[in-house]
Amino acid sequence: MASLSFTQIKTGNSASRLALARRSTISTRPSRVGFKVFASETQAEPDLSITVNGLQMPNPFVIGSGPPGTNYTVMKRAFDEGWGAVIAKTVSLDADKVINVTPRYARLRVGSNGSPKGEIIGWENIELISDRPLETMLKEFKQLKDEYPDRILIASIMEEYNKAAWQELIDRVEQTGVDAIEINFSCPHGMPERKMGAAVGQDCALLEEVCGWINAKATVPVWAKMTPNITDISQPARVALSSGCEGVSAINTIMSVMGINLNTLRPEPCVEGYSTPGGYSAKAVHPIALGKVMTIAKMMKSEFDGGDYSLSGIGGVETGNDAAEFILLGANTVQVCTGVMMHGYGLVKKLCAELKDFMKKHNFKSIEDFRGASLPYFTTHTDLVRRQQEAIRQRKAIKKGLQSDKDWTGDGFVRESESMVSN
Ligand SMILES: Cc1cc2nc3c(=O)[nH]c(=O)nc-3n(C[C@H](O)[C@H](O)[C@H](O)COP(=O)(O)O)c2cc1C
Numbered sequence: 001m002a003s004l005s006f007t008q009i010k011t012g013n014s015a016s017r018l019a020l021a022r023r024s025t026i027s028t029r030p031s032r033v034g035f036k037v038f039a040s041e042t043q044a045e046p047d048l049s050i051t052v053n054g055l056q057m058p059n060p061f062v063i064g065s066g067p068p069g070t071n072y073t074v075m076k077r078a079f080d081e082g083w084g085a086v087i088a089k090t091v092s093l094d095a096d097k098v099i100n101v102t103p104r105y106a107r108l109r110v111g112s113n114g115s116p117k118g119e120i121i122g123w124e125n126i127e128l129i130s131d132r133p134l135e136t137m138l139k140e141f142k143q144l145k146d147e148y149p150d151r152i153l154i155a156s157i158m159e160e161y162n163k164a165a166w167q168e169l170i171d172r173v174e175q176t177g178v179d180a181i182e183i184n185f186s187c188p189h190g191m192p193e194r195k196m197g198a199a200v201g202q203d204c205a206l207l208e209e210v211c212g213w214i215n216a217k218a219t220v221p222v223w224a225k226m227t228p229n230i231t232d233i234s235q236p237a238r239v240a241l242s243s244g245c246e247g248v249s250a251i252n253t254i255m256s257v258m259g260i261n262l263n264t265l266r267p268e269p270c271v272e273g274y275s276t277p278g279g280y281s282a283k284a285v286h287p288i289a290l291g292k293v294m295t296i297a298k299m300m301k302s303e304f305d306g307g308d309y310s311l312s313g314i315g316g317v318e319t320g321n322d323a324a325e326f327i328l329l330g331a332n333t334v335q336v337c338t339g340v341m342m343h344g345y346g347l348v349k350k351l352c353a354e355l356k357d358f359m360k361k362h363n364f365k366s367i368e369d370f371r372g373a374s375l376p377y378f379t380t381h382t383d384l385v386r387r388q389q390e391a392i393r394q395r396k397a398i399k400k401g402l403q404s405d406k407d408w409t410g411d412g413f414v415r416e417s418e419s420m421v422s423n
Pocket residue numbers: 064065066067089090123125127128129130156184187225251252253280281282283285314315316317335336337338339
């Protein structure tokens with residue numbers, strides 16, 4: 001990753017010092033396309049524009065692969081509303097093999113099981129990749145690039161375990177003029193039955209082989225989209241980067257069972273009385289996504305620092321603050337899928353405004369000013385114990401808070417327990 005190096009934040013007004021330190025970082029790994037433009041330091045308004053793997057975007061907000069990138073009409077809408085980039089719905093060579101069912105969505109709302117009201121906090125889908133003919137999708141990619149040559153269009157692709165098929169697909173999508181390719185190594189339902197999607201992303205040996213085929217062919221940047229349905233997500237991320245991919249995206253949906261209808265006793269979403277585990281997304285997955293992105297970012301910082309590698313954070317983003325969290329962990333871009341399905345394409349304006357508010361509050365002028373700034377504050381539990389014991393020792397020295405159990409009055413349990421100097 002280009003510049004996950006940072007100065008330690010200490011206390012107080014450290015933001016501007018950090019901002020200055022980050023602005024001086026430069027990338028060293030040659031990118032496959034484009035050239036880099038750095039943010040102006042004199043602008044009063046925070047600058048949301050980014051350059052990632054040589055791709056210039058007006059802001060870090062990217063439409064995540066899924067229904068919001070289904071066809072020309074909706075992708076055009078996304079560009080018109082101001083999204084930084086669009087990743088189209090995943091395509092494969094033979095759409096005839098992709099057969100969807102209905103219903104394919106189920107929602108988790110705040111409230112009791114089956115509650116029809118309440119805010120949606122979780123979303124499960126059993127939707128497959130695009131079932132539209134590849135030729136149609138390719139024609140639409142080309143039309144979009146002809147009409148929006150300066151905007152970033154990324155094709156999402158997936159194929160069976162077959163080198164010739166992968167390379168044909170790459171060749172055909174590249175001919176449309178797309179700017180980059182995201183590889184869907186992560187769809188958790190349907191496709192693994194054909195040794196596709198998560199079946200590859202969960203098997204590092206297979207992943208290495210397939211990434212080798214892909215990177216031998218691709219001439220545009222390649223992002224590998226990771227599945228969270230694995231014990232240690234840093235392992236496939238490492239394999240993807242060391243096999244030539246320019247970036248990783250995380251996360252795709254989390255394998256889930258949305259619930260059981262307590263009237264019919266059948267699982268949801270219910271198709272002819274039956275269901276199958278699906279992929280979970282939206283607000284409920286955000287903390288899990290942050291955890292996975294943090295794990296990948298730590299690995300990238302220690303093993304790939306100094307190269308022009310990128311990280312795209314995905315999962316439950318609905319506000320500028322959600323996005324800021326991914327960037328603070330080291331993400332270059334932030335993808336939104338379910339949030340767009342729920343709130344529409346205009347969401348990007350709110351995301352940009354809220355991210356700017358966050359940046360103004362901390363006096364950050366550019367995304368690079370704070371990217372990765374929170375990453376050094378993750379450590380082991382053993383280290384937390386050591387740090388706390390040291391803090392306790394220091395507090396004891398200045399005799400702050402309760403000295404021991406016998407001083408405990410029981411008035412204000414939280415305050416008293418937090419002020420304990422020994423345990
Ligand atoms: C209905 C639906 C369809 C999706 N289809 C795809 C897909 O075709 N390819 C893909 O890589 N990810 C797909 N995803 C996963 C999203 O791109 C994203 O990784 C995930 O939903 C988490 O982000 P979110 O909470 O912003 O939706 C889909 C998600 C949903 C909800």
